Amino acid sequence: MLKRFGSLALAGAVMAGGLLLVPAGAASAQSVTEASCSGDSLVKETLTAGSSWEMCWRIDTYRGLVLDKVAYQPRDEAAPMMVLDSIALAQLNVPYDTGATEYNDVTTYQVGGRRLQAITDVDCPTGEVRSAWTDAARGEIPAICIGEEDSGLAYRTNITNDALYAAQGSDLVLHTVSRIGWYEYQTEYRFHDDGEVSVRLGATGDLSPNDYTNVINQGWPLGEGDTDFAVNHYHSAFWRVDFGIDGAESQVVEKFDTDPTGEVGTTGDTGRTPILDTQLTTVDTEGKVFVENREAYRVVNPDSINADGHARSYEIIVDRDQAYNLNPETDYDIAFTSAKPDEVHASYNLIPQKANQGVSDYIADGESLEDPVAWVNVGFHHINRDEDQSPMPIHWQGFTLYPRDVTAQNPLIPEGRKWVNGDMRGVPNPNIPTTPPTTPPTTPPTTPPGTPPATTPPTGGPTTPPADGPATPPTDGGTATGTVEFGSNEVTPGGTQSVTASGFTPGESVGAVLHSDPIDLGTYVADENGDVEFQFLVPTDLPLGEHRLVLTGQTSAVTAEGTFTVAAATAASIFTQLGTTGSNANVLATVGATLLLLGAALGFAGWYRRHRGSGAVLA
Amino acid sequence: MKLPFPPPGSDAGEAGEGRTPSGRAPRVLGIASIATSASAVIVLAVASQVAVHATSDEPDPASAPIAAESTDEHAPEKADAVAPPAAIPAAYDQLAGDEVSYVRFLVSRSADFAAGGDLFGGAGLQYLSTDVADPSFHTDGQRRLSLLYYDYASNELVSFVVNVTAGTIEEVQRGSGSQPAPTDAETGLAWDLLLADGAAGAELGAEYAALTGGAALTPETDTLELSAHSFTTDAASFGAESCGVERCVQLLAQVSGGAFLTTSTYVVNLSTKTVLPVS
Ligand SMILES: [Cu+2]
Secondary structure, X not given: OOHHHHHHHHHHHHHHHHHHHOOOOHHHOOOHHHHHOOHXXXXXXXXXXXXXXXXXXXXXXXXXXXXXXXXXXXXXXXXXXXXEEEEEEEEEEEEEOOOOOEEEHHHXXXXXXXXXXXXXXXXXXXXXXXXXXXXXXXXXXXXXXXXXXXXXXXXXXXXXXXXEEEEEEEEEEEEEEEEEOOXXXXXXXXXXXXXXXXXXEEEEEOOOOOOEEOOHHHXXXXXXXXXXXXXXXXXXXXXXXXEOHHHXXXXXXXXXXXXXXXXXXXXXXXXXXEEEEEEEEEEOXXXXXXXXXXXXXXXXXXXXXXXXXXXXXXXXXXXXXXXXXXXXXXXXXXXXXXXOOOOOOOOOOOXXXXXXXXXXXXXXXXXXXXXXXXXXXXXXXXXXXXXXXXOEEEEEEEEEEEEEOOOOOOOOOOHHHOOOOOOOOOOOOOOOOOOOOOOOOOOOXXXXXXXXXXXXXXXXXXXXXXXXXXXXXXXXXXXXXXXXXXXXXXXXXXXXXXXXXXXXXXXXXXXEEEEOOOEEEXXXXXXXXXXXXXXXXXXXXXXOEEEEEEEEEOOOOOEEEEEEEEOOOOXXXXXXXXHHHOOOHHHHHHHOHHHHHHHHHHHHHHHHHHXXXXXXXXX | OOOXXXXXXXXXXXXXXXXXXXXXXXXXXXXXXXXXXXXXXXXXXXXXXXXXXXXXXXXXOOOOOOOOOOOOOOOHHHOOOOOOOOOOOOOOXXXXXXXXXXXXHHHHOOHHHHHOEOOOOOEOOEEEEEEEOOHHHOOOOOOEXXXXXXXXXXXXXXXXXXXXXXXXXXXXXXXXXXXXXXXXXXXXXXXXXXXXXXXXHHHHHHHHHHHHOOOOOOOOOOOEEEEEEEOOOOOOOOOOOOEOOEOEEEEEEEEOOOOEOOOOOEEEEOOOXXXXXXX
């Protein structure tokens, strides 16, 4: 609940910049990606769920498919957000367990160029095939398949008396195929509608016809009996991932390290549930890492803040303990270096000024990380199977880039769940009536204090004048008084109000009641300073006018109260509400279509705020 | 539209010749690449035939093939002139054939190129590849390509960064010890050398005969698909320890029908034109 100040600051920025920017118009603005490439090189796809991806693609002679300026636009954002400056294969190392053979396919064989296969119907049954000029001898060939594919269940939550919230997801998928000797490799990038990116290499084709051995422990018997042992081998695939989160000028690499404290909780099923402590430390200098159990890494843009005040980042999810840790070229899961134009390949670098160097050389100077590049190494020990004979069933290796706090909520959130943000204990579900009417309409409306409201206007229309009289005086039992501050002095029905109150005894329970119709807003625990912070959703049927919030310490009897105004939506209040809740369509829904324009301006202003001065490349 | 390649005074680019008898017909791409080496014509890297639809009456120089090797008769490196591409791609766009011709021509006019030696002992560097130079390190939006050549005279890898927009070479770098994947010409010459080697030629000939019902294996045999990878080693145990500093390749030879000849037991040193047994 610490988001209040950041959110208000955002609202201020929006007020200052949003209106001014309306004439410029988001519609005519060219994104960084659109400014970087053109024609068939530009991919821009809005998925079924409404989120979009855009990027530039090209075929590199050695690395094959290269994607640049990869940007994601969550469904409810007005502009794309840069995620990756670039991603491509950086090496493919295949050593055989007999020690007799080792290949480095990217540099010594080529994944692009003449090795790139022409895409056929069977490669691309539903997607769009685009061409590329791959090599001098062939010129342009159909090189890539681009299409939207189902990804199965995106989310599902079945809320009693509310709704089953569930949806199917989809991915934007780009892939190419390369033939390297007897193997064929499919390079695939899968951009999910929720912002996740799956990076994979599929291996098919044929097992090596040359690598058979009679050393039982170095191969697996193929064919009849136990005479022909196909040599086991590793495929270590390396990707160079150049992060550019939200057009960052500087990004930070952080390590998550979760360790047991040695203490246990006794209230769980086993009575010995370990208490874990998750520490975040920054990785300040270049180096290799093995990702151990309960460790993770992410790249953060500290200057890009989501609607909840959290810095946007992408996490690198790798399988653990798969690396071929037997050579310096392959002995890491992830290595972090500062981006350099002459550090292109993970090993056997082809740039003459760093000829034949690799990650071990790049990190040797222990430089500080500014524009971090992650070299992700995914190892796969291929112990051959009978089934792997011709044509070999495709087998996959890869990793995932996982958005962390890119959006303040699920980017595909259904309307009815937008009110859930943070600890909502004590906050009634606005989708269902909080209290059924218990009083027959014929009974005079004599509402005793402390009873839930029996007269609820059917709409938020301003039919009920504000009841500002002291019909229900607060308890006078408390001798001491605390203070209450609101996130904003004026809110609209359906908006979120945040509350900070102080003066209570640390640790005591504090009840919160909204007057004049007494509405129970729940009970909160005062923190170590005697402060209480919480948010609540202003009921859409709350009468316009002034309302008083009274908090009562249940131990100290301290009371704290303050007033705020519920007002019909205005442009100013919309900005405030949006600033508080992000792109909250609940709010938008209450104020009518004309204000959607202002919402779009807000989104664009947010984009502008994040991107100004970021040195965007314009062609 | 200008046709920057072929240049005036030279024949049409041979790689595209004969494949587009009519601009209206589907352009057939990806058929066998023909590489000319010292004495032989070999079918290399045969890809499946693929037809794409032509949309204009004349071959588009941005998408058409060009001579793959700097040592080919019609190579941009041997041209008298190559015009700049009709349209300069955006910084992050994929390659276009006409800009590749243009930058190869520009490189061929440099002193660095002329001072180098090619695969066959001639003057001039041996062309390896052209790619987009990582555009993220520039903010001017100009188009830059990175070319790799091999200098057989000094056993160095030479890179050129050419600014297509400005038509200038911005950077030349040289280094040793790095061996990019071999070209078709290098693959073809390595194969010739392998067949000419007494032991290797006999072994491969016998294996080929067994697979084909007695056919003879000669440099003219065109039922093979050849490919190769560059070979680098730190090991000093088998006589190939100079591979890496010198340019060596290992071949793959796939006979029609799928079988591979056993070529993994040899390495061909293209810098010294020698065959090295490695097992
Ligand atoms: Cu395998």
